Amino acid sequence: MLVCHCNLITEKEIEEAIIDLLEADPWQLIVPAKVYHSLQKRGRCCGCFPNVVETIIRVTEHYHLRSDASEVDIVSHMDRVRELRVQYGSRNHERRNAGHRAA
Template sequence: MLICHCNIITEKEIEKAIIDLLDSDPWQLIVPAKVYHYMKKRGRCCGCFPNVVETIIRVTEDYHVRSEAGGVDIVSHLARVRELRVQYGSRTHERRPTNHRAA
């Protein structure tokens, strides 16, 4: 699935970048800018960043579940990040008007 139309980046490329970053340091904070910097790209319109955040959360959770770390060590704040995203992110729609069309 194509995530970033400006840079032509697929979901699989983003997932691979996130896993590579987690392999270097499993407990680092990964944000969209870090993923794009790792891929030697830059956010242009940044409309894809909410989807990248969801991908980061999903891949990070899966990574830590599969790792040797026990269930106690798995980052619990990811659920809070998802709650905040629902609480604040869905209401503003990235500050775009409701009649905005992406394509």
């Protein structure tokens, strides 16, 4: 599935970039800009960033569930990520309605 129409980036490419970042440091905070930088791209309209955030959360959860990390560490890390998403949510900053997003 095509996630970023501006840069022609697929969901699979984003997932692979996230996994590569997690392999380097499993507990780093991954944000869309870091994913795009690893793909040697940059956000243009940034309308895809909410979907990229959802992909980051999903892939990170699956990565840590397959790892040897304790479940307590995984839950606390993902809860912090979700709290940041709620605190700095994309609706107010995106300047568009959320109806066009898949996530």
